[in-house]
Amino acid sequence: MEMAESAAPPVQQTQPLEEGAAPSQESMWGDGWKGQDRILVVRDLVKDFGGVRAVNHCSLEVLQGSITGLIGPNGAGKTTLFNLVSGAIPPTSGKIFLGGRRIDGMKMHQTFDLGLMRTFQIPREMGRMTVLENLMLVPEQQLGERVWASWLLPWRVIRQERRIEEKAFEVMDFLKLSHLANDYADTLSGGQKKLLEIARTLMTDPQVVLLDEPAAGVNRMLLRDIAASILRASVERDVTFVIIEHDMKVLMSLCDPVICMANGSVIAKGTPTQIRESPQVMEAYLGGAADDAA
Numbered sequence: 574m575e576m577a578e579s580a581a582p583p584v585q586q587t588q589p590l591e592e593g594a595a596p597s598q599e600s601m602w603g604d605g606w607k608g609q610d611r612i613l614v615v616r617d618l619v620k621d622f623g624g625v626r627a628v629n630h631c632s633l634e635v636l637q638g639s640i641t642g643l644i645g646p647n648g649a650g651k652t653t654l655f656n657l658v659s660g661a662i663p664p665t666s667g668k669i670f671l672g673g674r675r676i677d678g679m680k681m682h683q684t685f686d687l688g689l690m691r692t693f694q695i696p697r698e699m700g701r702m703t704v705l706e707n708l709m710l711v712p713e714q715q716l717g718e719r720v721w722a723s724w725l726l727p728w729r730v731i732r733q734e735r736r737i738e739e740k741a742f743e744v745m746d747f748l749k750l751s752h753l754a755n756d757y758a759d760t761l762s763g764g765q766k767k768l769l770e771i772a773r774t775l776m777t778d779p780q781v782v783l784l785d786e787p788a789a790g791v792n793r794m795l796l797r798d799i800a801a802s803i804l805r806a807s808v809e810r811d812v813t814f815v816i817i818e819h820d821m822k823v824l825m826s827l828c829d830p831v832i833c834m835a836n837g838s839v840i841a842k843g844t845p846t847q848i849r850e851s852p853q854v855m856e857a858y859l860g861g862a863a864d865d866a867a
C-alpha cells in the first residue's frame with residue numbers, strides 16, 4: 574500500500590479527497606470548485622444542544638458513487654450529522670451542499686425532493702402495515718398527497734397508485750423481499766426490517782442514502798445479504814451511500830473511504846485499512862472506552 578513507504582503520514586493527509594480543498598464556499602460551481610464528483614459537502618458545521626456541542630466545526634466530503642463509512646465512538650456526533658444533513662434539525666452554523674446546491678436549513682421534505690434519503694426505524698404504527706404498504710407510502714409522502722387531488726383527479730390518483738405499486742414490486746424484487754410483500758412489518762426479523770428500511774429509501778430513486786447502523790442487531794447470514802444489497806444498489810442504481818456502522822466486517826468489506834469522527838469533528842479519513850491502523854482512531858476509541866469505564 575502506498576502509505577507504507579517512508580514515515581507514514583497522518584491519515585488525515587493520505588486521502589485525495591482533500592486535493593484542491595477549500596473551494597469558493599458560496600458557490601460550489603464557482604472558480605474554486607474542482608470537485609464535481611463531490612456529491613455531498615459539509616463545511617464547518619456546528620450543532621449545539623443547549624450546552625452540548627454535538628457537532629463541532631465538522632467538514633467532510635462524499636464522492637459520488639462511493640460507499641462512505643462513518644465511524645466514531647458513542648456520542649461522536651454521527652447521528653446528529655445525519656440529522657443535520659437530512660434537514661431533520663437545523664445547524665447552529667456551517668454549510669451543507671448537495672450536488673453543489675446549498676441545503677443547510679432546508680427541511681427534510683426538501684432534501685428528500687432533492688434525492689437525499691435516510692433510513693428510519695419502522696415506527697410502531699407502520700408495523701401493522703404490510704411490507705408492500707410500507708413501501709407504497711414513501712412516494713405518497715413525497716408527493717405531499719393533497720386531499721383535493723383525490724376528488725378532483727381520481728383517475729390520476731389511480732394511475733399514480735399503479736405506478737407506485739409497480740415500483741414497490743421492482744424494489745422488493747431487487748432486494749429479494751417479494752415473498753414478504755403481504756407480511757406485516759411487525760412480524761419481520763431484525764435483518765428483514767433493516768432491508769425494508771433500505772427498500773423504503775430506494776422507492777424514489779435517491780441520489781444519496783444515509784444509513785444509520787444498517788447492521789445493528791442483524792444475524793450474520795442476513796448481514797451478508799444487506800451488505801450485498803447495498804453494494805448492488807450502489808453499482809446498479811447509482812446510489813451514493815454514507816453508512817454509520819460499528820461492525821468492522823461490514824465496514825471493511827463495503828466502505829471506502831471511511832471517515833472517523835470524535836467529539837463532533839472529523840479526526841481521520843482513509844481506506845478501511847488506513848483507518849484501522851490509524852493511531853488517532855485508536856486513541857479516540859480507547860479514550861472513549863476509558864471514559865465509559867470511569
Ligand SMILES: Nc1ncnc2c1ncn2[C@@H]1O[C@H](COP(=O)(O)OP(=O)(O)OP(=O)(O)O)[C@@H](O)[C@H]1O
Nearest residue numbers: 622625626627645646647648649650651652653654
Ligand atoms: N436532541 C439532543 N439533545 C441534547 N443532546 C443531544 C441530542 N442529540 C444528541 N445529543 C448529544 O450530542 C452528542 C452526539 O450524539 P449523537 O447521537 O450524534 O452521537 P453518535 O455518534 O450517533 O453516537 P452513537 O454511536 O452512540 O449512536 C452526544 O453527547 C449526545 O448526548
Ligand SMILES: [Mg+2]
Nearest residue numbers: 651652653785
Ligand atoms: Mg448514533
